[in-house]
């Protein structure tokens with residue numbers, strides 16, 4: 001695979017051209033060696049006609065240079081060095097098989113999503129490819145098709161989802177090439193030895209704030225000020241997911257719920273969530289990777305009786321989601 005300082009083009013395909021996909025499309029496009037293609041769905045016409053625009057409090061306003069805009073992976077007749085997935089993880093296992101014709105032996109998948117277990121469907125479909133797993137704390141929204149609004153929150157952690165079928169040196173080279181693209185794109189990120197620690201830390205945050213903002217249709221800060229029980233509910237929910245992570249052997253500190261509560265209270269702006277946006281827009285909720293997988297892991301670990309709040313919140317989110325999608329039992 002080319003490195004970005006050889007002057008050879010690095011072919012990147014981005015799937016999930018929404019708030020986060022649009023933001024990282026902009027970051028990746030800043031490297032002159034990147035040829036960026038995107039797959040757009042509801043914003044296809046807007047992006048085709050007017051391009052993709054980013055309006056960021058930190059990066060300014062720009063139109064993103066895009067080589068090709070596709071409607072679906074089935075229209076693509078070429079393969080890529082990196083395929084970046086930034087769609088919502090809804091029916092996660094339905095997505096990787098769509099990409100069979102765009103993948104060569106040297107294609108690396110990059111997953112930028114909330115949740116845990118997101119890598120598994122990619123590894124099952126493509127057992128011989130590398131996966132870079134990314135946890136983003138960047139906050140963005142697409143209120144108008146093709147226009148990505150980004151505030152001041154920007155941070156990401158990235159690391160390999162190691163593939164025992166691939167030489168470690170090759171995997172590290174792929175990781176370092178992608179990290180170089182983020183560096184030249186001017187975004188804040190860290191390389192992680194064990195990205196699963198960061199995935200679980202983030203899912204402890206999302207398992208609380210995403211459903212609580214979605215169910216109450218209010219910001220985290222407003223919810224927390226409703227009554228002392230609100231804070232207690234958030235803390236118990238986080239503690240239950242932390243118990244699951246720790247039982248899986250993920251080294252996370254026992255005071256993480258307090259740390260994450262303090263982190264949200266210290267934020268300069270009110271925090272809503274991507275799941276809240278989905279409910280507001282009448283879109284399916286990311287209930288599987290944020291709540292369903294942790295709950296299943298609890299069952300497998302014999303912790304089912306020790307996560308009652310997680311189960312209750314899961315059932316409420318599931319009911320709201322079924323109300324939106326019309327999915328029957």
Ligand SMILES: NC(=O)C1=CN([C@@H]2O[C@H](COP(=O)(O)OP(=O)(O)OC[C@H]3O[C@@H](n4cnc5c(N)ncnc54)[C@H](OP(=O)(O)O)[C@@H]3O)[C@@H](O)[C@H]2O)C=CC1
Pocket residue numbers: 015016017018019020021039040041042043086087088089112113114136137138139140141142274286
């Ligand atoms: N937004 C945020 O601030 C943050 C989000 N995240 C995480 O990042 C990920 C992306 O979230 P976000 O950017 O908010 O999501 P958005 O809903 O803004 O964007 C998702 C995009 O994926 C597209 N998409 C989904 N499925 C398909 C498909 N089958 N074919 C083509 N396009 C598809 C959607 O198209 P369409 O419009 O047609 O549905 C949409 O453009 C999620 O895992 C989220 O939890 C993490 C941190 C913060």
Ligand SMILES: CC(C)(CO)C(=O)C(=O)O
Pocket residue numbers: 114136137138139140206209210271272273274275
């Ligand atoms: C932006 C942030 C960090 C807010 O909780 C998030 O992860 C989300 O909205 O899903």
